[in-house]
Amino acid sequence: MAERAGVSSATASRALNGRGQLADETRATVFQAAADLDFRPSPVARSLRTRHTSTVGLVVPYVAHSFYASLIKGAQSYLHEAGYRLILVDSGVEPESVAAGITTLLDHQVDGVLVSTTPFGADRFNRLLGTKPCVFLDEVVSGAGHGSVAIENAKGVRMLVDHMAWHGHRRIAFVGGPNNNTAGIERLAGYRDAMKKNELDVPADLYRLCDWSIKAGFAAALVILAGTSSPTAIVTASAELALGVLAAARSRQLAIPDDLALASFDDRYFAPLLQPSLTAIAYDEVEMGRKGAEMLVGAIKEPKAEGHEMRMDVRLVPRRSCGCSRDMTADLDEVIG
Amino acid sequence: MAERAGVSSATASRALNGRGQLADETRATVFQAAADLDFRPSPVARSLRTRHTSTVGLVVPYVAHSFYASLIKGAQSYLHEAGYRLILVDSGVEPESVAAGITTLLDHQVDGVLVSTTPFGADRFNRLLGTKPCVFLDEVVSGAGHGSVAIENAKGVRMLVDHMAWHGHRRIAFVGGPNNNTAGIERLAGYRDAMKKNELDVPADLYRLCDWSIKAGFAAALVILAGTSSPTAIVTASAELALGVLAAARSRQLAIPDDLALASFDDRYFAPLLQPSLTAIAYDEVEMGRKGAEMLVGAIKEPKAEGHEMRMDVRLVPRRSCGCSRDMTADLDEVIG
DNA sequence: CTGTTAGCGCGTTCAA
DNA sequence: TTGAACGCGCTAACAG
DSSP states (O other): OHHHHTSOHHHHHHHHHTOSOOOHHHHHHHHHHHHHTTOOOOHHHHHHHHSOOSEEEEEESOTTSHHHHHHHHHHHHHHHHTTOEEEEEEOOSOHHHHHHHHHHHHHTTOSEEEEOOOSSOHHHHHHHHTTOOEEEESOOOTTSSSEEEEEOHHHHHHHHHHHHHHTTOSSEEEEEOOTTSHHHHHHHHHHHHHHHHTTOOOOGGGEEEOOSSHHHHHHHHHHHHHSSSOOSEEEESSHHHHHHHHHHHHHTTOOTTTTSEEEEEOOOTTGGGSSSOOEEEEOOHHHHHHHHHHHHHHHHHOTTSOOEEEEEOOEEEOOSTTSOOOOHHHHHHHHHO | OHHHHTSOHHHHHHHHHTOSOOOHHHHHHHHHHHHHTTOOOOHHHHHHHHSOOSEEEEEESOTTSHHHHHHHHHHHHHHHHTTOEEEEEEOOSOHHHHHHHHHHHHHTTOSEEEEOOOSSOHHHHHHHHTTOOEEEESOOOTTSSSEEEEEOHHHHHHHHHHHHHHTTOSOEEEEEOOTTSHHHHHHHHHHHHHHHHTTOOOOGGGEEEOOSSHHHHHHHHHHHHHSSSOOSEEEESSHHHHHHHHHHHHHTTOOTTTTSEEEEEOOOTTGGGSSSOOEEEEOOHHHHHHHHHHHHHHHHHOTTSOOOEEEEOOEEEOOSTTSOOOOHHHHHHHHHO
């Protein structure tokens, strides 16, 4: 290709990479030759030489979950525009497999890492990462990585509780996720905080933490409902937990929202079609993935830059499960709009 | 690392890669040194030399959709076990962007490609791919690639129609996807076929094709319901289309299943919690991703091997939307089991 | 502004 | 069985 253009390979490289000040004519010649031969530089040879790969790794605990799938979409979308490729690692939540996933990524010379599950602390991350740029998604790890993008978890739950209080409820129960990750911890904190601000008591049997699954939510709701606190409303930390509560209410023949009001974090696309439609906290998970990727690429290009913690805003989408009166047409409009 | 072990780099390479017949002692020495220095061979240097990367590309039209997310999970899971990494490309469905995605993957020396959207024919695929192994997922492209893994599309719809006929329906409508992809085409064919076998007429206004979205399903259902065919049952080619039909039924105050029975392809996790719970065709999408990856890795290791077309079996999950009488407990059991 | 050279870190010759 | 040397394709460094 170089001889074809009648220039050295160095010149060709310069032209193609837009480096140096070369004569327009030379550049044109090179481009022509490159096009003629449909020359495509080898990214792997380039990577070997330059020690960067234009590739970033993304570690998620469970690809098939719609939340992570959306994160992936956002990240991939930005990375594509920025000229990076995405290597995906589905690691589960076990510390060892997450660590192994990150190590593999680093061995493969990714330029940076996006991590959305953090089953160990800053120390181990720092040991693993060295100076490799890293941004956390949906998790906050202080003292490691370049920054993070998370949801306004506490604020979201506060909005839910405040809304229930506004409806006149005083015994507002909470079904939360495990307290070993950022979302779980912050959402519980938001609940406590909001209850306190509304001057409402929080007896021990008014809330319960469990896995992020429908099944666990179902079990937790049964326990709460069987307790002595007799809540008139339940707020949940995720959509799956809300479905569990919904199932529990049905099994106990409790009408929602009349016998028990319900509202949850996470606004899934089928929420308007549930009976009753589910009041929820919405946020833009795709944008969240984009922002994380953007922050990471920033850190790759400017390693010295200060990291920061970014938060995605949340908004309350009132529907019928909380007790708001709403025409069914409004539910349908959301879905067919 | 080589000098540390007191052997040449060639010897080290041989030991680490299990090549050649070297003395056990030498091998042990090398392993020890490798472990001591925590030596990690550079995949990129290796790739430059060997011209393969232990990496495969996966092209999906829309990562955030739960179907593709599950496919990804399955593929990633097998690839991980087999020692391959996964580069993800979210290409949309535009021919040019799909082609560009595949080209990028090839430039990056992936060892093979998994493709789940095929907006052009075998010729272009062959031109794009050269001899690079390729397996199609959820699509069948005869004359290109090494094989494909798809769902028993026609069979699934036949089961749905047969079930409706068994319930005594004779005017069974169909809301299908676009007929520009395998699933859309085969599901429509399954409908026609089943109607014929049941000796039922298919007037033009008894079925309608549209995009794979709730909104489009809603619009299509309204058209069908406004027509002269007055169906007593509707079968849809996807879960989203079924949600559209559900919305349409609600907007027209039609009770499901009494005024209109409903059943669909795709069994989503919330199907048992809809009111009424949705009768659906289930299949294992994660396994589908695994099988595709498995087939691809087979093709990479044995390029001469014959390709084949594999089908994932489907099963009918009868719930209440079709008219089956079922205790609500059964719905709940599914979800909390 | 352009050409020449060297080497990124492996795996694979070829010769000993 | 082992070691030395070469080259995969590119770009950074240096020379002209």
